[in-house]
Amino acid sequence: xxxxxxxxxxxxxxxxxxxxxxxxxxxxxxxxxxxxxxxxxxxxxxxxxxxxxxxxxxxxxxxxxxxxxxxxxxxxxxxxxxxxxxxxxxxxxxxxxxxxxxxxxxxxxxxxxxxxxxxxxxxxxxxxxxxxxxxxxxxxxxxxxxxxxxxxxxxxxxxxxxxxxxxxxxxxxxxxxxxxxxxxxxxxxxxxxxxxxxxxxxxxxxxxxxxxxxxxxxxxxxxxxxxxxxxxxxxxxxxxxxxxxxxxxxxxxxxxxxxxxxxxxxxxxxxxxxxxxxxxxxxxxxxxxxxxxxxxxxxxxxxxxxxxxxxxxxxxxxxxxxxxxxxxxxxxxxxxxxxxxxxxxxxxxxxxxxxxxxxxxxxxxxxxxxxxxxxxxxxxxxxxxxxxxxxxxxxxxxxxxxxxxxxxxxxxxxxxxxxxxxxxxx
Amino acid sequence: xxxxxxxxxxxxxxxxxxxxxxxxxxxxxxxxxxxxxxxxxxxxxxxxxxxxxxxxxxxxxxxxxxxxxxxxxxxxxxxxxxxxxxxxxxxxxxxxxxxxxxxxxxxxxxxxxxxxxxxxxxxxxxxxxxxxxxxxxxxxxxxxxxxxxxxxxxxxxxxxxxxxxxxxxxxxxxxxxxxxxxxxxxxxxxxxxxxxxxxxxxxxxxxxxxxxxxxxxxxxxxxxxxxxxxxxxxxxxxxxxxxxxxxxxxxxxxxxxxxxxxxxxxxxxxxxxxxxxxxxxxxxxxxxxxxxxxxxxxxxxxxxxxxxxxxxxxxxxxxxxxxxxxxxxxxxxxxxxxxxxxxxxxxxxxxxxxxxxxxxxxxxxxxxxxxxxxxxxxxxxxxxxxxxxxxxxxxxxxxxxxxxxxxxxxxxxxxxxxxxxxxxxx
Numbered sequence: 001x002x003x004x005x006x007x008x009x010x011x012x013x014x015x016x017x018x019x020x021x022x023x024x025x026x027x028x029x030x031x032x033x034x035x036x037x038x039x040x041x042x043x044x045x046x047x048x049x050x051x052x053x054x055x056x057x058x059x060x061x062x063x064x065x066x067x068x069x070x071x072x073x074x075x076x077x078x079x080x081x082x083x084x085x086x087x088x089x090x091x092x093x094x095x096x097x098x099x100x101x102x103x104x105x106x107x108x109x110x111x112x113x114x115x116x117x118x119x120x121x122x123x124x125x126x127x128x129x130x131x132x133x134x135x136x137x138x139x140x141x142x143x144x145x146x147x148x149x150x151x152x153x154x155x156x157x158x159x160x161x162x163x164x165x166x167x168x169x170x171x172x173x174x175x176x177x178x179x180x181x182x183x184x185x186x187x188x189x190x191x192x193x194x195x196x197x198x199x200x201x202x203x204x205x206x207x208x209x210x211x212x213x214x215x216x217x218x219x220x221x222x223x224x225x226x227x228x229x230x231x232x233x234x235x236x237x238x239x240x241x242x243x244x245x246x247x248x249x250x251x252x253x254x255x256x257x258x259x260x261x262x263x264x265x266x267x268x269x270x271x272x273x274x275x276x277x278x279x280x281x282x283x284x285x286x287x288x289x290x291x292x293x294x295x296x297x298x299x300x301x302x303x304x305x306x307x308x309x310x311x312x313x314x315x316x317x318x319x320x321x322x323x324x325x326x327x328x329x330x331x332x333x334x335x336x337x338x339x340x341x342x343x344x345x346x347x348x349x350x351x352x353x354x355x356x357x358x359x360x361x362x363x364x365x366x367x368x369x370x371x372x373x374x375x376x377x378x379x380x381x382x383x384x385x386x387x388x389x390x391x392x393x394x395x396x397x398x399x400x401x402x403x404x405x406x407x408x409x410x411x412x413x414x415x416x417x418x419x420x421x422x423x424x425x426x
Numbered sequence: 427x428x429x430x431x432x433x434x435x436x437x438x439x440x441x442x443x444x445x446x447x448x449x450x451x452x453x454x455x456x457x458x459x460x461x462x463x464x465x466x467x468x469x470x471x472x473x474x475x476x477x478x479x480x481x482x483x484x485x486x487x488x489x490x491x492x493x494x495x496x497x498x499x500x501x502x503x504x505x506x507x508x509x510x511x512x513x514x515x516x517x518x519x520x521x522x523x524x525x526x527x528x529x530x531x532x533x534x535x536x537x538x539x540x541x542x543x544x545x546x547x548x549x550x551x552x553x554x555x556x557x558x559x560x561x562x563x564x565x566x567x568x569x570x571x572x573x574x575x576x577x578x579x580x581x582x583x584x585x586x587x588x589x590x591x592x593x594x595x596x597x598x599x600x601x602x603x604x605x606x607x608x609x610x611x612x613x614x615x616x617x618x619x620x621x622x623x624x625x626x627x628x629x630x631x632x633x634x635x636x637x638x639x640x641x642x643x644x645x646x647x648x649x650x651x652x653x654x655x656x657x658x659x660x661x662x663x664x665x666x667x668x669x670x671x672x673x674x675x676x677x678x679x680x681x682x683x684x685x686x687x688x689x690x691x692x693x694x695x696x697x698x699x700x701x702x703x704x705x706x707x708x709x710x711x712x713x714x715x716x717x718x719x720x721x722x723x724x725x726x727x728x729x730x731x732x733x734x735x736x737x738x739x740x741x742x743x744x745x746x747x748x749x750x751x752x753x754x755x756x757x758x759x760x761x762x763x764x765x766x767x768x769x770x771x772x773x774x775x776x777x778x779x780x781x782x783x784x785x786x787x788x789x790x791x792x793x794x795x796x797x798x799x800x801x802x803x804x805x806x807x808x809x810x811x812x813x814x815x816x817x818x819x820x821x822x823x824x825x826x827x828x829x830x831x832x833x834x835x836x837x838x839x840x841x842x843x844x845x846x847x848x849x850x851x852x
Contacts, residue, residue: 009600013474041464042599045471048439173468174435 005029005039012046020059027063031162040166041173048178054225057180061226064188067162071138071194073109076146080107081281082195084186086219087119089207089346090244094122094152095258096266096274097281099304102149103295104278106285109145111155111193118346119207120249120355123154128252128321128365132314148307160188177209179219187226197233197284199277200224204422205242207342213238213422220425233284235426239273240418243375244342246270249349250368250389252320262302267374269420271296276421323352323366323389327396329403331379336412340375344406348399352390364391369403376417379409431455431465438472446485453489457588466592467599474604480651483606487652490614493588497564497620499535502571506533507707508621510612512645513545515633515772516670520548520578521684522692522700523707525730528575529721530704532711535571537581537619544772545633546675546781549580554678554747554791558740574733586614603635605645613652623659623710625703626650630848631668633768639664639848646851659710661852665699666844669801670768672696675775676794676815678746688728693800695846697722702847749778749792749815753822755829757805762838766801770832774825778816790817795829802843805835 003025011018018026026043029035052060073080081101085091098108112134114121123134134154136144144151157164163185170176190198202210202220210216220236227234246267248257260266261274278292295301306316331337349355353364370387373379385407388399429451437444444452452469455461478486499506507527511517524534538560540547549560560580562570570577583590589611596602616624628636628646636642646662653660672693674683686692687700704718721727732742757763775781779790796813799805811833814825 006598006600009471013471013600036598037462037464038467038595038599041468042471042601045435045439045468046475046600049472049475169464172432172462173464174432174439174472175468 005035009039009043009046012043012050015050017053018056023056023059024063027060027067027162031067031165037169040169041175044166044170044173044175044178044181047180048175052180054222057184057222058226058229060180061184061188061191064160064162064184065192068160068192069158070192071159073107073142073145073194073196075142076107078105078107078149079197079285079287080109080195081197081199081285082108082110082190082193083199083201083277083281084190085201086203086209088203088241088245089119089342089349090246090249090254091119091203092125092246092254092258093201093270093274093277095125095255096261096270096301096305097277098150098152099262099308100274100278100292100295100301101281102308103300103304104282104287104290104292106282106287107145108150109141109193109195110150110152111159111189112152113155118343118350118355120251120254120349122152124363125251125254126152128255129309129314129316130318132309132312136312144311148304148311150304150308152308153312155189159192163188179215179222183219183222183226187223191227191230191232195232197281198227199280199284200234200236201277202236202238203241204238205240205342207244207346208241217423217425224426235280235284235424237276237280237421238423238425240420240422241342242418243340244345245273247372247374248368248370249345250352250354251363252322252365253368253370253389256320259305262296262305264296269374272420321365323364324391325389325393327388328384329386329388329400330382331385331409332381333409334379334381335409336415337373337375337377337379337407338410338412338415339408340371341406344403345369345371347402348388348406351399351402352388352395353392366391376412376415378412431461435465435469435472438469438476441476443479444482449482449485450489453486453493453588457493457591463595466595467601470592470596470599470601470604470607473606474601478606480648483610483648484652484655486606487610487614487617490586490588490610491618494586494618495584496618497585499533499568499571499620499622501568502533504531504533504575505623505711505713506535506621507623507625507711508534508536508616508619509625509627509703509707510616511627512629512635514629514667514671515545515768515775516672516675516680517545517629518551518672518680518684519627519696519700519703521551521681522687522696522727522731523703524576524578525688525734526700526704526718526721526727527707528734529726529730530708530713530716530718532708532713533571534576534707535567535619535621536576536578537585537615538578539581544769544776544781546677546680546775548578550789551677551680552578552740554681555735555740555742556744558735558738562738570737574730574737576730576734578734579738581615585618589614605641605648609645609648609652613649613656617653617656617658621658623707624653625706625710626660626662627703628662628664629667630664631666631768633670633772634667643849643851650852661706661710661850663702663706663847664849664851666846666848667768668844669766670771671699673798673800674794674796675771676778676780677789678748678791679794679796679815682746685731688722688731690722695800698846747791749790750817751815751819753814754810755812755814755826756808757811757835758807759835760805760807761835762841763799763801763803763805763833764836764838764841765834766797767832770829771795771797773828774814774832777825777828778814778821779818792817802838802841804838
């Protein structure tokens with residue numbers, strides 16, 4: 001007899017381990033609509049509060065993969081490696097990273113999403129480039145991976161449809177922050193995508209989903225095990241997200257910063273994280289004899305970027321859109337910038353129009369926040385500290401309000417920088 | 427700003443107390459359909475696993491009462507008292523109790539439900555009486571309370587509609603066994619019903635919802651406090667449900683047993699519990715100078731029964747329906763009946779057709795189980811121990827299967843009877 005939804009919910013409610021057949025049945029039945037949204041919502045809350053064993057998470061992930069198609073890159077002439085970030089403020093790393101790794105001889109099949117809330121989406125950033133399109137067929141993707149070596153595009157509906165449905169449900173039922181469900185959601189898509197190696201960038205801090213190193217380590221350890229069990233060479237870096245990355249948060253402003261990095265410049269932290277992730281991806285794909293720093297220096301990463309953008313209809317030479325209005329926030333006093341809070345900056349960028357509150361909202365290509373100093377930098381009273389960008393000046397007040405308590409200028413003698421890469425798991 | 431469903435769910439998920447305004451809003455919004463089933467299901471699971479304070483349960487109950495109409499019996503010439511049982515096997519007590527208390531001068535406005543699962547429903551039992559109808563208008567109910575003093579009828583849709591909707595949701599989402607939700611469900615209906623005094627019969631044991639005295643005491647204490655806070659004189663008795671009540675479980679068979687009690691006979695345990703509950707109801711209504719045993723003995727309780735049945739279209743003199751087929755289970759050996767399991771008997775009666783699996787199913791009036799000995803009685807090998815009744819003989823096998831391990835005949839020297847009334851709360 002097939003399991004019954006109330007029996008499966010009751011087992012997890014009563015702190016029992018779900019059996020393989022219970023997990024297979026409930027994920028499949030939910031995807032088919034035989035288990036109702038209200039039943040899956042109760043189960044998701046029970047999983048959030050009572051947890052899941054490693055075995056249960058693994059089986060749940062496998063069941064979500066089995067709900068849809070799997071991609072296959074074995075026909076490519078080079079190995080594949082992908083990166084996933086759990087989401088942060090100013091996190092444009094995919095943009096310089098994908099062409100850089102491609103320039104080192106490893107193909108990067110990056111299926112990305114759009115942003116929701118205060119962390120930006122990679123596709124939203126790239127769509128600020130005139131002509132660039134996010135949707136590719138599987139054949140177009142494969143052909144571009146062979147010719148250019150890097151693709152950043154929207155995930156099709158065929159990959160892990162169970163996850164798509166469950167994610168939308170978790171979003172409205174307060175069941176997003178459950179490590180078993182976060183881990184299986186991310187890993188089901190990445191494993192179905194068919195990458196050979198995977199590097200996870202697990203963010204920690206105010207601007208990230210995981211507020212503490214312990215939570216981030218648990219999530220990272222869980223995901224690395226899921227990847228290894230599925231035959232994907234997987235490692236994770238825990239990286240700091242108490243301070244936003246680089247000097248920009250938004251869409252076109254982050255593309256410009258990424259191009260600066262590919263041109264050999266850009267903020268030191270963005271360069272550092274891009275190289276650290278590139279080295280892990282190359283190692284995972286068995287190409288660790290190549291130093292990605294050389295490919296940044298010799299311009300080949302920039303060549304790969306231009307080819308990648310062009311292949312998807314974008315004009316890499318066209319000027320990027322700018323916002324109609326800007327507003328400068330000066331430094332309130334002279335001293336050292338001792339704190340710049342990632343969540344405050346992310347919310348400000350969101351309120352300026354760079355992000356969306358609902359899936360169906362549009363984003364402004366030019367909107368965002370640019371800051372002119374990073375923690376540890378000395379600033380002079382009255383010098384520009386932030387420039388806010390938006391098409392709709394009525395948005396400035398609410399952005400300024402959230403930015404207000406998000407930074408501090410003071411005596412720098414006690415300031416100690418925190419490391420960007422906190423820990424490696426794998 | 428109105429609270430948001432995800433915020434309310436998140437608060438309970440994170441073990442916070444919900445505020446009055448959060449509770450008022452979420453109960454009202456759920457009743458209106460502004461909070462979706464999947465959101466309430468996640469909240470119900472969070473309440474089940476993280477609990478609620480006494481204040482939260484009180485406010486939740488008040489919000490459910492406020493979702494519908496309240497009845498008012500203040501125009502009656504006599505006080506009112508009601509009884510609620512949490513449900514047990516062979517629990518026909520309402521049938522002799524309501525007319526008995528009416529015969530003592532206290533009106534009993536009993537709004538009842540139908541059975542679902544292995545415990546029978548009072549309305550299902552009464553509907554086995556030819557002509558009897560469960561649906562009354564509020565005016566008919568009031569008029570019968572004045573003239574006869576007792577009404578047992580179906581609760582209208584107007585009382586606590588939030589509870590009706592939430593109960594149906596809990597039933598399919600594994601969120602039934604949550605004490606805050608059970609207590610507020612029962613008490614919202616009883617308080618809205620407008621009774622002046624209330625006695626709760628909280629069952630404990632294998633055939634009951636609460637398996638242990640501790641759980642039953644927690645539920646009883648919670649409900650008594652809710653009643654007192656609402657101005658209803660409320661007490662609870664914890665009573666044994668490891669053994670079924672009386673000698674019958676079903677519909678017409680339980681009506682016959684109730685009539686036996688009203689005629690001055692019937693099983694001792696049914697008489698004992700009926701009198702114990704009657705005394706509590708009379709005390710709660712300020713009529714404790716009357717001894718209900720006298721009203722059983724002098725036939726006035728039987729008169730009230732006949733009047734009550736007639737007022738609702740039933741013929742109290744008509745023969746009760748009987749099942750088309752019977753099957754006798756003989757005692758397997760000589761000795762003492764040392765165990766008779768309430769759950770086994772309840773499931774057997776259910777499988778014979780006395781109960782329903784889904785709300786829309788019909789029940790058989792004649793189906794049920796009759797046992798010919800109670801624990802402690804001496805039996806002789808081969809004498810009839812059970813008689814099973816059903817219209818559909820193909821049901822016997824599955825009923826016998828569940829009854830199999832539900833009783834034991836053995837050496838009676840170690841047998842000690844357990845008390846029927848375990849504890850009084852209030």
